[in-house]
Amino acid sequence: MVRVDKELCSRCGLCAKVCPHKLFEVRAKEVLVTADGCMACGHCRAVCPVSAVQVTDVADVLSFQTFSERTESMAPGDFETDRLVQLMRSRRSCRNYRQDVVDIEILEDLVRIGTTAPSGTNSQSWQYTILPRRKDVKSLGELTAGYYRELNSQARNPVYRLLAKIFAGDALGKYYREYYDSVQEALRQWDEEQVDRLFHGAAAAILVTGETTASCPAEDALLATQNILLAAHAMGLGSCLIGFVVEAVRRSQKMKKALGLGGTTRLYSVIALGYPAITYQHVAGRRRVQPRILHLA
Numbered sequence: 001m002v003r004v005d006k007e008l009c010s011r012c013g014l015c016a017k018v019c020p021h022k023l024f025e026v027r028a029k030e031v032l033v034t035a036d037g038c039m040a041c042g043h044c045r046a047v048c049p050v051s052a053v054q055v056t057d058v059a060d061v062l063s064f065q066t067f068s069e070r071t072e073s074m075a076p077g078d079f080e081t082d083r084l085v086q087l088m089r090s091r092r093s094c095r096n097y098r099q100d101v102v103d104i105e106i107l108e109d110l111v112r113i114g115t116t117a118p119s120g121t122n123s124q125s126w127q128y129t130i131l132p133r134r135k136d137v138k139s140l141g142e143l144t145a146g147y148y149r150e151l152n153s154q155a156r157n158p159v160y161r162l163l164a165k166i167f168a169g170d171a172l173g174k175y176y177r178e179y180y181d182s183v184q185e186a187l188r189q190w191d192e193e194q195v196d197r198l199f200h201g202a203a204a205a206i207l208v209t210g211e212t213t214a215s216c217p218a219e220d221a222l223l224a225t226q227n228i229l230l231a232a233h234a235m236g237l238g239s240c241l242i243g244f245v246v247e248a249v250r251r252s253q254k255m256k257k258a259l260g261l262g263g264t265t266r267l268y269s270v271i272a273l274g275y276p277a278i279t280y281q282h283v284a285g286r287r288r289v290q291p292r293i294l295h296l297a
């Protein structure tokens, strides 16, 4: 996957230093790639001061459609921390959307931004599904409502709860105690008043899936998801994770089939997106944390 141009190479050895798998050997007259195991992370190419290293299968240009791309790397420290943290704290889960359509180019750019996240062994085994229109989001909402209607009909049945407890633990009982009432009310509003308590009226959505055969599929998908959430805010969009849909898809064969998911592909996040109808005046507050400082002997 890696090629070193002999004519350009100055044998500085930086590629060998940064390679996670130590695949390079700096010889008197040339730099050789002497071992297998390249995961195409591209560190060698990125560090080379004379652009002598090429990595196949990796696109440097991500071809964003809604903003111009900067491909020069920022050095550590070369960004305003206060602005970054302000962006992070200004992103809130949006539960009030305008009905304006989100251009497909913006949604595609968000997916590309997702792919800039780290992934275990650089597997990048994530996939992204875009629901570009409100009607697509509503259809997924209807499928999800169907799942919860069925779950609630089981949960409200004391015999079913008892049998479930005996054979499968108390998950259904816990669901009944903690969620049944609010889900029932949300279903009523969905059916009778066309109030969307699930997607909050979002105009579009992105689903992030991963391959369970990858080394860290959940982490990969959720890191990509966080990139998308932050970028959405930067691009003027509101976003909200919809865990209720993730849960439903994981448990419902019918939903998996409708979304074309199966085999080793698993859904990790559902991101509702749209232009926010409400803007906030203050950044997010959080509980204070006291980190544990550990000096290991």
Ligand SMILES: Cc1cc2nc3c(=O)[nH]c(=O)nc-3n(C[C@H](O)[C@H](O)[C@H](O)COP(=O)(O)O)c2cc1C
Residues within 6 Å of the ligand: 091, 092, 093, 094, 095, 198, 240, 241, 242, 243, 244, 245, 284
């Ligand atoms: C895994 C996960 C699942 C979530 N699922 C939902 C959901 O189904 N519906 C919803 O309105 N918010 C959902 N949220 C949003 C959280 O409620 C929200 O992140 C939290 O209250 C903090 O608020 P903030 O995102 O505005 O900072 C979810 C968040 C996470 C991380």
